[in-house]
Amino acid sequence: MAARQPYIDSDTSDEAVRATCDDATICKRFASSKSYWKDPYIQYFVRSVGERKAPEINRGYYARVQGVNHLLDAFLRKTQCDCQVINLGAGLDTTFWRLKDENLMPRKFFEVDFPTVVARKIHNIKTKPPLSKPLIETHSTDSLLLDAHSLDSDRYCIIGADLRDISNLDEKLKKFQLNPELPTLLLSECVLVYMTPSQSSNVVHWAAETFPTAMFVNYEQVNMSDRFGQVMIENLRRRQCNLAGVEACQSLDTQRERFLKTGWEQSDALDMMTVYSMLPQDDVARIERLEFLDERELLQQLLQHYSICWATKDKLKLGLSQLAF
Amino acid sequence: MAYGSEYGSEKKMAEGGNDAELLKEKANKYFKEKDYENAIKYYSEALEVNPTNAVYYSNRSLAYLRTECYGYALADATKALEIDKNYIKGYYRRATSNMALGKFKAALKDYDTVVKVRPNDKDAKMKYQECNKIVKQKAFERAIASDEIKKSVVDSLDIESMTIEDDYDGPKLEDGKVTETFMKDMMDWFKDQKKLHRKCAYQILVQVKDLLSKLPSLVEITLKETEKITICGDTHGQYYDLLNIFKLNGLPSETNPYLFNGDFVDRGSFSLEVILTLFGFKLLHPDIFFLLRGNHETDNMNQMYGFEGEVKAKYTAQMFQLFSEVFQWLPLAQCINGKVLVMHGGLFSEDGVTLEDLRKVERNRQPPDSGPMCDLLWSDPQPQNGRSVSKRGVSCQFGPDVTERFLEQNNLDFIVRSHEVKTEGYEVTHSGKCITVFSAPNYCDQMGNKGAYIHLRGSDLKPEFHQFTAVPHPNVKPMAYANSLMQMGMM
Numbered sequence: 069m070a071a072r073q074p075y076i077d078s079d080t081s082d083e084a085v086r087a088t089c090d091d092a093t094i095c096k097r098f099a100s101s102k103s104y105w106k107d108p109y110i111q112y113f114v115r116s117v118g119e120r121k122a123p124e125i126n127r128g129y130y131a132r133v134q135g136v137n138h139l140l141d142a143f144l145r146k147t148q149c150d151c152q153v154i155n156l157g158a159g160l161d162t163t164f165w166r167l168k169d170e171n172l173m174p175r176k177f178f179e180v181d182f183p184t185v186v187a188r189k190i191h192n193i194k195t196k197p198p199l200s201k202p203l204i205e206t207h208s209t210d211s212l213l214l215d216a217h218s219l220d221s222d223r224y225c226i227i228g229a230d231l232r233d234i235s236n237l238d239e240k241l242k243k244f245q246l247n248p249e250l251p252t253l254l255l256s257e258c259v260l261v262y263m264t265p266s267q268s269s270n271v272v273h274w275a276a277e278t279f280p281t282a283m284f285v286n287y288e289q290v291n292m293s294d295r296f297g298q299v300m301i302e303n304l305r306r307r308q309c310n311l312a313g314v315e316a317c318q319s320l321d322t323q324r325e326r327f328l329k330t331g332w333e334q335s336d337a338l339d340m341m342t343v344y345s346m347l348p349q350d351d352v353a354r355i356e357r358l359e360f361l362d363e364r365e366l367l368q369q370l371l372q373h374y375s376i377c378w379a380t381k382d383k384l385k386l387g388l389s390q391l392a393f
Numbered sequence: 394m395a396y397g398s399e400y401g402s403e404k405k406m407a408e409g410g411n412d413a414e415l416l417k418e419k420a421n422k423y424f425k426e427k428d429y430e431n432a433i434k435y436y437s438e439a440l441e442v443n444p445t446n447a448v449y450y451s452n453r454s455l456a457y458l459r460t461e462c463y464g465y466a467l468a469d470a471t472k473a474l475e476i477d478k479n480y481i482k483g484y485y486r487r488a489t490s491n492m493a494l495g496k497f498k499a500a501l502k503d504y505d506t507v508v509k510v511r512p513n514d515k516d517a518k519m520k521y522q523e524c525n526k527i528v529k530q531k532a533f534e535r536a537i538a539s540d541e542i543k544k545s546v547v548d549s550l551d552i553e554s555m556t557i558e559d560d561y562d563g564p565k566l567e568d569g570k571v572t573e574t575f576m577k578d579m580m581d582w583f584k585d586q587k588k589l590h591r592k593c594a595y596q597i598l599v600q601v602k603d604l605l606s607k608l609p610s611l612v613e614i615t616l617k618e619t620e621k622i623t624i625c626g627d628t629h630g631q632y633y634d635l636l637n638i639f640k641l642n643g644l645p646s647e648t649n650p651y652l653f654n655g656d657f658v659d660r661g662s663f664s665l666e667v668i669l670t671l672f673g674f675k676l677l678h679p680d681i682f683f684l685l686r687g688n689h690e691t692d693n694m695n696q697m698y699g700f701e702g703e704v705k706a707k708y709t710a711q712m713f714q715l716f717s718e719v720f721q722w723l724p725l726a727q728c729i730n731g732k733v734l735v736m737h738g739g740l741f742s743e744d745g746v747t748l749e750d751l752r753k754v755e756r757n758r759q760p761p762d763s764g765p766m767c768d769l770l771w772s773d774p775q776p777q778n779g780r781s782v783s784k785r786g787v788s789c790q791f792g793p794d795v796t797e798r799f800l801e802q803n804n805l806d807f808i809v810r811s812h813e814v815k816t817e818g819y820e821v822t823h824s825g826k827c828i829t830v831f832s833a834p835n836y837c838d839q840m841g842n843k844g845a846y847i848h849l850r851g852s853d854l855k856p857e858f859h860q861f862t863a864v865p866h867p868n869v870k871p872m873a874y875a876n877s878l879m880q881m882g883m884m
Contacts, residue, residue, distance in 0.1 A: 088884035095883075103464050112430060117461045122837075123697075128883055197434040258884055289882075295816070295841035300882060303838060362659075362689070362698060364784055365814050369840060374883055 084309040085262045086182050089159035092258070094118050096133070099126040104355050105133055109162040112196040113189070123359040124367040128340070128374070130355055132287055135343040135376050135393075136257060137163075139285050142391045143253045144172050151251040154178040154241070156231055156271070157259030160189055164224050168202045173223055175250060178241060183217040183228030190219045190226065220244045231259070232267045234274045251386060252279040257287040261313045268313050269330060272379075276331030280383035283391065284327060289317040290339055290375035297373055320375060327379035334389045337377035344371055346393040413442040417449055424456055432456040447477040454486040458493065466490040481507055488520070497528045546715040547599055555592040563587060566596050571676040576644075579673060583632060583666040586867055591708055594669060598715050601672045604679055605722035611751040612683060612727040616851030622650045624735060624847040626811030626819075626830035627687065630661025630699070633866040634834055634844060635670065641861055642846060645674045645682045652727060654811045654830065655687020655737030655770070659698035660837055662869045665707060668716070686723035687737040688770040688812070691759055721757045725769045732806040732854055739772035739810050739827070740799050741765055742780065742789045748803050762787070773813060774827045793823040800826060806854060809847065818845025818860045828856060835863035839882075 093114050100107040101117045104126055140163070144151065151174045155161060158179035167173045181189070193199040194214075203212060206223040213220040217228030218240070225244045229237045254275050260268035275284055291297060292314050301311055311317070316326045324335040344352065361367060380388040420435030436453035440446065454469035470487035473480055488503035504521040511517050557565065564578035579589060616622055623642055628635050643649045657671055658664035674682045688694060695701040695717070704713040726736040728748060740746075746765055760767045771788035775781055778792040796808065807826045814836045820829045834844035848857040 091884035101462065101464070108465070111460055111462060115430075115460065120697075125882075132883055196430055198430070198437070201434075287883075296839065299835060299839055299841040360693070360697065360786070362694060362785075363814060363836075366837060366840070370882055 080308050081310050081312075082182070084307060086185055088258065088262075088309065089181070089185050090114075092129075093160045095121055095125060095129050099129045102126060102358055104130045104358065107162055107166070109165040109199065110160070112199050113160040113162070113192050122366075123361040124363075124370055126359065127344075127355065127361070127367055128370045131340045131344045131347070131371060132257070132374070134347050134351075135340065136255065136285060136287055138347070138393060139283075139376070139378055139391060140253060140255065141172060143251075143283050143388070144174060146386060146388065146391060147174075147251045149174055151253065152176050152178065152247065153253045153255065154180065154246075156180050156254060156256040158226070158255075159185060160192070161257075165199065165202055168206065168223075173206070174253075175247075176222070176245065177224050178244070178246065179224075179226040180229050180231065180237065180241075181226075182230065186217050186226055186228035190214070190217075193219065193226075218244070231271055232263055234270050238274065238278065248278050249280070251281040251384060251388075252283075254279075254282065254284045256285070259288070260286060261288045261311050261317060262309075264312045265315050265326075268316065269326060272327055272332070273330040276327075276381060280381065281386065281388070282381055283388050284332065284379045286323070286377045286379075287374065289314065289373055290320060290323055290337070291373050292317045293319075296369050300373065320377070323375055323377040324379075327377070331381070332379035333381045335377065335379040336392060337375050338393065340371040340374040340376070341368060343376055343393060413439045413446065413449070416442065417446075417452070420452065420456075424452070427459075429456045429459045433460070445476055447473040447480045447483060450476065451480065451482045451486050454490065458486070458489060461493075463490055463493040467494065481510060485517075485520075488524070492524065497524060497531060500524050501528050545718055546711055547602065547718075549711075550595060550599070550715075552592060552595050552599065555595065557590050557592055561590050563590060564593065565590070566593055569596060571597065571600075571673050573677065576670075576673050576677055580636065580639075580670060583663070583670065584636065586869070588707060589669060591712065594708065594712065595715070597669060597672050597676065598712070598719055600676055602715070602719045602722055604676065605684075605719065605724070606757070608722075608724050609752055610725050610754040610756045611748060612685075612724045613731070614683070614727065615730055616650075616849070616854075618852045620648075620650070621848055621850040622652055622729065624652045624654060624809055624830060624849060625832040626654050626845070627656035627689075627814075627833050628653065628661075628667055629656055629689070629833045629836065630658050630664035630667050630703075631833045631863075631866070632661070632663035632666040632670070633864050634832070634861075635667055637861060637864045638832065638844075638846060642859070645678055647678065647681055650678075650681035650683070652683040652685070652735060654735055654809070655685050655723075656689040656811065657684075657687070658700040659689045659694055661699075661833065662866070664700045664703050672719075683727055684723055685727055685735065685737055686720060686725055686756075686770060688760070690720035690723055691770075692717055693759075721759070723756075725754060725756055725766060726751050728805075729849065730851065730854060731804065733809060733849065734803070734805050734807075735809045736769045737810060738768060738770045738788065738812050739774055740791045740795055740808065741768045741772070744795070744798060745802070746799065771812075774810075774822050774829070776822070793826070796823045796826045807856075809856070814840055814842055815845075816840075816842045818843040819847070819858050830858075834861060 097110050097114045098118055098121045100110055149172060153174045158181050164177045203221045203224050207221040219226050227240050229240055231237060272284060275282060301314060304311060316322050320337040320339065323337045327335040382388045416435050416439035420432045420439065423431040423435060433453055433456045436449050436456060439449045450469045450473035454466045457466035457469060467487065467490035470483055470490050473483035474487060484503040484507050488500040491500035501524045504524050507517040508521045563582050564575050566575055582589065625638060645651045653671055657668050671684055675684055701713050704716060726734060728734050750765060754766050756766060760770050768788050771785065773783060773790050775790040775792050778794040780795060781790040783789050807828060809828045809830060811830055813829055815829055815831050818831055830845055830847050832844045832846055834842060836842055843860045843862055845858055845860045
């Protein structure tokens with residue numbers, strides 16, 4: 069691979085990371101419009117369906133959404149919703165609204181992202197009734213606590229913060245009634261990989277220290293030391309997007325290690341090819357009929373380079389380590 | 394847990410059905426102002442108060458259509474009709490939703506219903522006719538009957554009277570012919586990302602269609618002792634990598650024959666540049682430059698994977714139609730010295746296929762769902778003996794024993810095929826009897842694979858493999874199709 073690695077300044081880098089929020093949202097918008105899964109709320113974050121995405125991308129996002137939801141919903145049921153969820157780097161995710169529709173809401177759903185992303189999301193929530201109504205309905209008073217970079221209601225809270233400043237994040241979460249004693253699910257999708265290994269280590273360590281009964285679900289790249297991985301790294305670098313934390317993405321083992329060595333009791337990881345094969349196969353058959361895929365190798369490579377890793381600690385002995393695929 | 398919303402809806406029920414109408418009026422107003430999100434919101438609220446109102450569903454369906462949520466639009470229209478099967482607007486909505494989803498037959502049924510109930514409605518009649526045209530055209534395209542003579546785009550073209558503007562300083566055919574100078578100029582022109590004048594593109598297409606239509610489905614050539622041929626696999630619109638092949642291996646000429654084994658277009662950003670270059674060389678050196686059809690030289694693939702979009706954006710739909718006709722005339726297989734058989738996909742779902750069968754295939758069509766023509770374009774080798782259902786969902790996978798039997802029955806030494814990306818650009822399987830060659834390096838800007846081409850000499854017919862890596866290309870996404878350069882996986 070090329071020896072010269074152009075320096076990307078941190079502002080540019082951060083901006084590129086924020087832009088990945090658009091990537092994810094646009095892809096999810098397209099795939100859901102094609103009926104890979106139902107998401108009636110994402111249209112309120114990006115109106116137009118946009119240009120076609122390749123079938124392997126749609127299937128990749130399907131696997132991601134179904135895989136993450138499987139673990140999330142399992143956690144909610146295990147704790148009978150007597151829990152919290154914190155979505156780190158949530159972007160324009162619509163999970164809260166899905167959980168409300170399905171009567172599967174935790175006691176409180178927290179979302180964290182960069183202040184500019186959060187400001188955008190708050191604006192959308194404020195101006196689109198299908199987004200604001202569920203918040204208002206689940207709130208005990210007539211008015212929500214709202215400022216430029218945060219919105220707080222009884223069941224939903226979104227905070228603008230930098231995940232690399234963990235003490236600031238901790239302070240803000242506690243200000244909005246985070247209860248560390250409650251079983252808590254922390255979720256990060258393609259988030260940790262954009263920070264350095266020590267910064268992401270701080271995040272998972274803080275989570276282990278703060279929540280005695282918890283599960284951390286991390287979706288991101290894996291198996292990155294092969295050619296496909298190297299090409300991906302190079303492509304992203306050309307887009308000013310730096311996978312600063314790719315060291316932890318070498319293998320399923322390195323993904324698990326980062327949790328085991330920061331205070332988590334147990335950790336499992338699967339690549340998305342495996343997850344895909346463990347999803348309900350009748351629905352997989354359905355989505356595979358939506359669009360014809362011309363080169364299966366493309367999907368295979370894609371799925372083998374992403375993983376879901378989940379870690380648990382279980383002071384309340386709820387049996388969290390049993391949660392799996 | 395949901396105490397908030399229950400309280401809310403009780404309150405609304407108490408205020409009665411009048412509320413629903415008011416909400417609908419509010420929604421209608423938003424709709425008129427093109428504020429579809431709010432229109433949907435208020436139709437939804439109206440439906441919460443009165444969930445048995447077909448009009449609310451129908452109106453919301455239209456709002457969903459405007460926001461391109463075709464699946465929801467269809468669901469609402471269907472719901473409206475469930476409530477009131479005589480609600481004409483409901484049929485309209487459902488038909489429109491089905492049209493948007495490409496379900497033309499279903500849409501036609503609903504337009505038919507409207508026309509029957511409202512025989513004097515001109516708009517209904519017009520929509521029915523439009524839809525009927527599409528359904529008929531699609532049925533026509535699917536028609537297997539070979540005695541249906543489809544009108545060619547060529548007949549409606551008047552290339553002679555197409556004028557080239559004075560300010561066009563790009564390459565032109567010389568006396569209506571492709572020359573070496575023209576090819577060099579065109580390749581440079583394309584390299585600089587410039588567009589060939591449509592007249593020249595049409596000239597090339599019409600001439601190459603004529604040339605290809607005179608070829609048999611199985612092309613048979615003889616390489617003399619001193620001659621060699623270069624066989625390339627999939628190129629998939631990777632124009633700059635094609636230029637690199639010519640740089641590494643020399644331009645096509647009488648002493649430098651080439652065979653490109655299909656999949657020239659789709660996926661890559663420069664499909665037009667690739668195909669016009671290959672067609673140009675076919676016209677320049679018809680006896681030493683060979684093209685075989687790949688599964689991507691078909692309408693279904695072109696519609697999904699970028700080529701149709703690219704042609705429509707850079708030229709016209711009519712030109713794409715002509716490309717489609719030309720692709721149909723591409724030969725399906727090539728036999729070299731009676732010993733080496735080349736095809737894009739692979740061997741057959743059934744034993745007993747002979748070279749004579751291949752010569753006889755009527756190829757001027759879209760490939761059928763099964764049979765030798767389909768297999769030639771779609772099948773894949775597998776390591777284990779026998780045949781299996783293909784992972785692709787079309788054609789089959791064939792084992793070493795199938796290859797062995799086929800070669801023996803037809804007195805051949807080995808087959809060369811493409812169709813599958815390979816890390817090293819090529820792969821030798823079935824004990825050397827089945828070779829795969831793939832010439833699109835770093836496929837889709839993601840795979841990091843090498844490309845390869847094969848030298849085959851008339852003297853010994855032993856394949857010699859040459860690998861190459863990807864070269865840089867301009868950062869352009871294919872027309873109307875966001876390619877993987879822009880979408881690099883999950884973010």
